Amino acid sequence: MKWKSQIQNLKAYQPGKTMDDVKAMFNLEKVVKLASNENPFGCSKNVDSFLKSNDFSHAIYPDGYAKKLRMAVAGHLSVDPGQLLFGNGSDEVIQMISRALLDRDKSTVMATPTFPQYKHNAIVEGAEIREVPLDSAGRHQLPLMLEEIDETTSVVWLCSPNNPTGEYIRKDELVSFLDSVPSHVLVVLDEAYYEYVVAEDYYDSMELLKSYPQLLITRTFSKAYGLAGFRIGFGVASQEVIGKLEPIREPFNNNALAQGAAAASIEDQSFIEECREHNRKGLEQYYSFCREHGLDYFPSQANFVLIDFGVSGDEVFQYLMSKGFIVRSGEALGYPHTVRVTVGSTEQNEQVIENMKEFLVLQNRA
Known part of the structure; x- marks a missing residue:
């Protein structure tokens, strides 16, 4: 073969x-599991109520557009529904981005150590991987990452807060970086742990989207929302970027229970x-x-x-x-x-x- x-x-x-x-x-x-960053407090009681009361047929395909969930997330984030891309966990969103933008003629830039799926998917697509070590405090070295970008670069991955260090990118650092990134480069900002952030100098990524059309944000229901077993995450970007990625998404990639559970959970802030x-x-x-x-x-x-x-x-x-x-x-x-x-x-x-x-x-x- x-x-x-x-x-x-x-x-x-x-x-x-x-x-x-x-x-x-x-x-x-x-045994107590404290290894995968799951929520020890489970999920919202809204989810239990949904699971007890759902009346859809299990023999019917789920809503491929995830309309109910889409509207709930769009309302919560104050974005247009067309700016959302749903995946089987944010892992699948990362995979879709890689499949759409990376190949043997492209390069991608990321920190190290960071979430390993960026590199994993880049390897599968045959892209050149350029890794920039975190500094001694476990933070992204954005100026050095900027130096690694050239005309072949199609994606830059930023994980904030970063896994495994828990460090985050400050607002002024991120804005300066985005101001300098060429327009042909997609900047993926992975905010899987966004809901846990309390730092005062953390940025508002949804506001940044309005100024930087090359930005895509990923989030997940697996961590703070306590829905890791349902495997559902999403990306937020301009409608133009989402429109390019949607054809990559597998049909019916989010099952009906996951969609309903996520929609119920986001209502319980x-x-x-x-x-x-x-x-x-x-x-x-x-x-x-x-x-x-x-x-x-x-x-x-x-x-x-x-x-x-x-x-x-x-x-x-x-x-x-x-x-x-x-x-x-x-x-x-x-x-x-x-x-x-x-x-x-x-x-x-x-x-x-x-x-x-x-x-x-x-x-x-x-």
């Missing part, structure tokens, strides 16, 4: 171990506000632990924190997993001496921190 040469050594996405896997592996009755508040308190629990034990960490505007333990992240990961806590080792994230921990409930945070303290004691004895 004549496979694309660029996928010969490409590895499939490797999801973390499930809670059932860890229970069986260590003979545990209870009080739930999002509560989650944001709980998240900030949870982050402070981890910050306090790090300060107490002299551990470096990245201050986060997302619902996770990256902590440097000074040893292989795999060691910390394995120890915590044996105690019933699944986190993410930094070995796979570009920060080998760290673990990334999703902020959980107050009780979950207390429990995993106690086990982190036990790990540090064992390390000091070694």
Whole structure:
């Protein structure tokens, strides 16, 4: 078979171990997953009400235009419905962008480390990948990224807040960058963790859209909205950009339950506000632990924190997993001496921190 040469050594996405896997592996009755940045508080009660009351036929294809959801999101964001593109998670929106704009004759610019699907999709399309390291604070170096752009560049990827560092791009930095990016380059601003941001100098991306037609914003219902199991995300851009991407979208790519659940959840912004508040308190629990034990960490505007333990992240990961806590080792994230921990409930945070303290004691004895 004549496979694309660029996928010969490409590895499939490797999801973390499930809670059932860890229970069986260590003979545990209870396991807490704090590895994938899911919402520990679940989702809005509006979603439960929708699921109990929905009366559509499961034998009929979903609305391919996602009209009800489209109108709900457009109203919430104050954009035209034609400015929205829905995907099977924001991952699929990233895939559509890559398929539409990248090939062997194109280059794409991104930070490193950052969300790996930008690079993954660029490899599949055979594009030249230009990576610019984050600075020591875990932030995008936008001036250096600008230097990597030339006439072959078709897409620049910005993740703000960035995964895995939780850092964000300041408003003045972003505006200066957008002012300098050539008009032929699409700037994708990934705001998967937007709902958790509290920084005063964060930008209003929907306002920026009005001034920068080459900007596309991605968001998701998988994080703060607590709908990761439904797999639904979206892109927001000018109608011209969305019009070019729509033909790439697979027909009926968002199932009916996901559309209804997302539409119900976006109407409950009080739930999002509560989650944001709980998240900030949870982050402070981890910050306090790090300060107490002299551990470096990245201050986060997302619902996770990256902590440097000074040893292989795999060691910390394995120890915590044996105690019933699944986190993410930094070995796979570009920060080998760290673990990334999703902020959980107050009780979950207390429990995993106690086990982190036990790990540090064992390390000091070694």
